[in-house]
Amino acid sequence: MKRSSDDHDEVVIIPCLDFSFNNNNNDDNNGLENWRKMMSKKVREACENYGLFFLVCDDEIIPKVLREKMIMGMKELFDLPEETKKKHQSTKAYSSYSSESPLSPLNQSFGVCDCHLLQVSQEFTNLMWPHGNPSFCETMNSMSAKLLELNYMILKMIQEGYDLPKHYITETEDMLTKGTVHFRLMKYKAPSNENKKEGGDENGLVAHTDKNTLTILFQNDVQGLEVQTKSGKWIQLEIPHNAYVVIVADILKAWSNGRLHAVNHRVTMKGDKERYSVGVFTMPKEEAKIEVPPELVDANTHPLRYKPFTYGDFMKHFVSTLDHENALDAVAGL
Ligand SMILES: O=C(O)CCC(=O)C(=O)O
């Protein structure tokens, strides 16, 4: 468990789950199966209660050195001239370079769609560097593939946490995944001196819920990610060194009939250090129908909140309104 606090001293304990199988030294299969069952319940509880959890793991899941290489490579990437970075453009949503904007004056980001495919990361690094950058290409590709695998594993555990019949797990997996995967690299500048003199901090990323299924993030050790508790308070997360942050997004909230909490979050920059973060965002296919399993509906305690909808319709509505708070209810709310 890790503490996160805000200015009003509300202390919220965000669960920190250790996914290292080796730390659970069970030789027999039953041990592993029991471990997974127990962990699935913890994952479900954290996602229901907080809409997020911290995850730590051993090198077998994601090597620490890969994480370090990723952050180092990102520094080099964001240091490239603006005109080079702007070459990464696509008509697809969230798949281009975005420089600082009035809404996010400190934030630059690269969205790379399906970066776990080698050809995609090669095209990206060949575009950014005159001779490519085989080492960073390999790092990006490997990191996105590992985060994607972890993302799918957590999605499966969430479903197992609800003890749904086996056939659902495969069907839901097809529904919740199998779409494009967004890999995002972000840099947040430290707030300007002028702002610091006034003791202020600055908006790194505006408040939002994620519009995909499940997000995994990690950062260099500069804090800045804040979440809104169910009681409405904003707290700054103290993300443990080497931990990942797993965030429930809107599609999981809808699928689970509102049981899983899509947590509102934002980035606020303080201090004088730059922050780098990386995220993998899984999303369904456009035509995938998001439908609540009947097992998650209970007339008394959990009446049906969402009618079936396609991911494409939801995104079309969101992109045209940019209404973060009400997009889900507007499209599917009952
Ligand atoms: O930089 C971060 O830690 C958060 C990024 C985020 O929330 C997003 O890209 O949706």
Ligand SMILES: [Fe+2]
């Ligand atoms: Fe987000």
